[in-house]
Amino acid sequence: MILDLITNHQLTHHVRFTLLIFTSFLLLPLSILAQGAQDDFEGNGTIQNWFGDETEIQTTFSNPFLGGMNSSGTVLKYEDNGGTYANVRFEMPDKFDLTSNPTFSLLVYVPSNSLTGNQNNQISLKLQDGSLPTPWSTQSEIVKNINLDQWQMVTFDFANDFYRNLNPNSGTPISRRDFNRVVLQINGENNSDQVVAYLDNVTYNGDFIQSGTPTNNSPYTDLVWADEFDTDGEIDKSKWFQQTLLPTGTSWYNGEIQHYTNRIDNSYVENGSLYIMAKRETFTDQGQTKQFTSARLNSKFAFTYGRVEIRAQMPFGVGTWPAIWMLGKNISEPGAFWQPTFGTTSWPACGEIDIMEHWGNNQGFVQSATHTPSSFGGTINKGGLMVPDVSTAFHVYTLDWYPDRLEFALDGNVFYTYQPAVRDASTWPFDADQYLLLNVAIQNIIASSFTQSPMIVDYVRVYQEPVVSSTEPMTIEGVKMYPNPVKDLLNIELPALGEKISVKVQTPSGQILEEFVTQDLKLNLDWSRYAQGMYVIHLETASGLKGNYKVVKE
Numbered sequence: 001m002i003l004d005l006i007t008n009h010q011l012t013h014h015v016r017f018t019l020l021i022f023t024s025f026l027l028l029p030l031s032i033l034a035q036g037a038q039d040d041f042e043g044n045g046t047i048q049n050w051f052g053d054e055t056e057i058q059t060t061f062s063n064p065f066l067g068g069m070n071s072s073g074t075v076l077k078y079e080d081n082g083g084t085y086a087n088v089r090f091e092m093p094d095k096f097d098l099t100s101n102p103t104f105s106l107l108v109y110v111p112s113n114s115l116t117g118n119q120n121n122q123i124s125l126k127l128q129d130g131s132l133p134t135p136w137s138t139q140s141e142i143v144k145n146i147n148l149d150q151w152q153m154v155t156f157d158f159a160n161d162f163y164r165n166l167n168p169n170s171g172t173p174i175s176r177r178d179f180n181r182v183v184l185q186i187n188g189e190n191n192s193d194q195v196v197a198y199l200d201n202v203t204y205n206g207d208f209i210q211s212g213t214p215t216n217n218s219p220y221t222d223l224v225w226a227d228e229f230d231t232d233g234e235i236d237k238s239k240w241f242q243q244t245l246l247p248t249g250t251s252w253y254n255g256e257i258q259h260y261t262n263r264i265d266n267s268y269v270e271n272g273s274l275y276i277m278a279k280r281e282t283f284t285d286q287g288q289t290k291q292f293t294s295a296r297l298n299s300k301f302a303f304t305y306g307r308v309e310i311r312a313q314m315p316f317g318v319g320t321w322p323a324i325w326m327l328g329k330n331i332s333e334p335g336a337f338w339q340p341t342f343g344t345t346s347w348p349a350c351g352e353i354d355i356m357e358h359w360g361n362n363q364g365f366v367q368s369a370t371h372t373p374s375s376f377g378g379t380i381n382k383g384g385l386m387v388p389d390v391s392t393a394f395h396v397y398t399l400d401w402y403p404d405r406l407e408f409a410l411d412g413n414v415f416y417t418y419q420p421a422v423r424d425a426s427t428w429p430f431d432a433d434q435y436l437l438l439n440v441a442i443q444n445i446i447a448s449s450f451t452q453s454p455m456i457v458d459y460v461r462v463y464q465e466p467v468v469s470s471t472e473p474m475t476i477e478g479v480k481m482y483p484n485p486v487k488d489l490l491n492i493e494l495p496a497l498g499e500k501i502s503v504k505v506q507t508p509s510g511q512i513l514e515e516f517v518t519q520d521l522k523l524n525l526d527w528s529r530y531a532q533g534m535y536v537i538h539l540e541t542a543s544g545l546k547g548n549y550k551v552v553k554e
Contacts, residue, residue, distance in 0.1 A: 138365070313390075341529070403431070
C-alpha cells in the first residue's frame with residue numbers, strides 16, 4: 001500500500017483460434033484432487049465436451065499427416081474460415097493447481113497451404129477465469145513460435161517460460177488459483193485470415209483444486225481481539241487511532257491527494273458496521289488545503305502470528321484506493337500510533353502485509369501482497385483475483401500468518417501464499433508484532449464525477465493459537481494475578497515454595513516477550529508497553545511445578 005501504485009493498461013483480448021478449458025468458480029473453499037486432463041482423440045481421455053465458437057471442428061478426424069511425431073489415427077481438426085474470434089473449448093469441474101505442475105502440452109500441425117494472410121507462425125496459450133463475464137480480463141499468456149508442415153510438441157511452462165499478464169495487477173500465474181480456462185491461439189488475433197490446424201495429445205498432468213470442501217485447518221482458533229462495530233456513532237477509540245499527520249509535511253505517499261481526518265464525517269459506526277468515507281470536499285489542515293478527505297485507522301493492538309478475518313465491502317469510484325493491511329509496530333513513520341515508543345525501523349524493513357487492496361480503476365479486482373527489503377513498491381510478491389461484486393456485497397478477507405508463510409484467502413479460498421525459500425531480514429521481517437490499518441486513499445486519477453463512497457467493514461477479528469495444553473499440572477496453588485484485565489501494572493503474588501521460579505510472558509502462540517527467574521514473592525510487571533489482547537504467563541519451579549495463566553490487556 002505504501003508504494004505499490006498500479007497502472008491500468010488497456011490491452012486487446014479477443015482470440016482467433018482458441019482451446020478453452022473450464023473448471024469451477026474461485027470463491028469456494030479448496031482441496032486438491034490428483035487427476036490431470038488429457039485427450040488423444042482416440043477415446044482415451046478425461047475431456048468429453050469439446051465445443052467450437054465461430055469454427056468448424058471435428059474431434060475424430062482421420063490424421064492426414066501420419067508419421068513423424070504422431071502416428072495416431074485420429075486428431076482434432078479445427079477450421080477457421082475467417083472468423084474473427086474462432087475458438088474451441090472444453091470444460092472440467094475443478095480449477096488447475098499450477099503448484100503441482102505448471103505445464104500444458106500438445107501436438108500441433110499447421111499445413112502451409114491452409115493459411116491466408118501473413119501472420120506470424122505461432123501458438124499461444126492463455127490461462128483465464130471462465131466464470132467471469134470477460135474471461136480474458138485477468139489472463140496470463142505464453143507465446144511459442146511453430147514450424148509449418150510438421151507435427152511438433154509444444155509445452156507451455158507457467159513457472160519458467162516468459163509470460164504476459166493482460167492485467168498488470170495480476171499476480172504470477174504459479175501463485176494463482178482462479179484459472180479455469182485455457183485459450184489456444186494460432187497465428188495472432190483480431191484478424192480474418194484463414195487457418196486449418198490439427199491438434200492431438202492435449203495434456204495437463206497436474207492436480208485440480210476441488211470446490212465445496214472445508215477451508216484450511218488453521219491452528220488459530222482463540223479470539224484475542226475484535227471489533228464488531230455494534231455501537232453507533234464514533235469509532236471505539238480504545239481500539240483505533242485515527243492517523244492524520246501528513247508524513248512528508250505536505251502530503252501522503254504515492255501522490256495521494258486526500259487529507260485523513262479524525263472527524264466523524266470520515267469514520268463512524270452505523271447499523272453494526274464501520275464506515276470509512278472518502279469524500280470530495282475542500283478541507284484545510286496542517287497548513288495544506290486539499291479537495292478530498294478520508295480516514296486511516298491504526299489498531300491499538302499488535303501481535304505476531306495468527307489469523308485476521310475482516311468482512312468488508314469496497315467503495316466505488318475510479319481513483320479510490322481502499323486497503324486492509326498491516327505494518328510492523330516498529331515502523332518509523334511520522335504520525336503513526338506506535339511511532340513514539342517503537343519507531344526504530346524504516347519501511348520496508350519493518351515489513352508490510354497487504355491483506356486486501358482494491359483500485360477503483362480496476363473495479364472487479366482485489367490483490368494481496370507483501371513488501372520486504374527483497375521486493376517492495378511494485379512488489380513481485382502478490383496474488384490477485386477477480387471479484388465482480390466487490391463493491392456491492394460483503395466478502396471475508398483472511399490472512400493466516402504462520403512462522404514460515406502467509407496465506408491469503410477470500411471467502412475461505414486461499415488464493416495466494418507467500419513462503420520464501422530463505423527467511424531472513426530481507427525476505428521475512430514477519431517475526432515481530434504488526435498492527436492493522438484500514439483506509440481509503442484517493443489517487444490523482446479520481447473521476448470528476450466522484451462525490452463520496454465508503455469502505456464498509458462488518459467486523460475485524462484476530463485469532464491466535466490456544467494456550468498449549470499439558471497432561472502435567474498447569475496451575476500452582478496460591479498464585480494470584482491482579483488486576484485482570486490489566487491496563488498498566490500487573491501484580492503477581494507467588495506462594496512461598498522455597499525455590500526459584502521461572503517467569504515467562506508469552507503470546508498465545510508461544511512467542512516469549514519477557515523471561516526471568518525470581519525468588520521474590522511479589523512482582524509488579526509493567527504491561528503498559530503491551531498491546532491490547534490476550535497473553536500467557538508461564539511459571540515453572542526448579543522442582544518441575546508448572547502453571548499457565550491467561551492475562552488480558554485492556
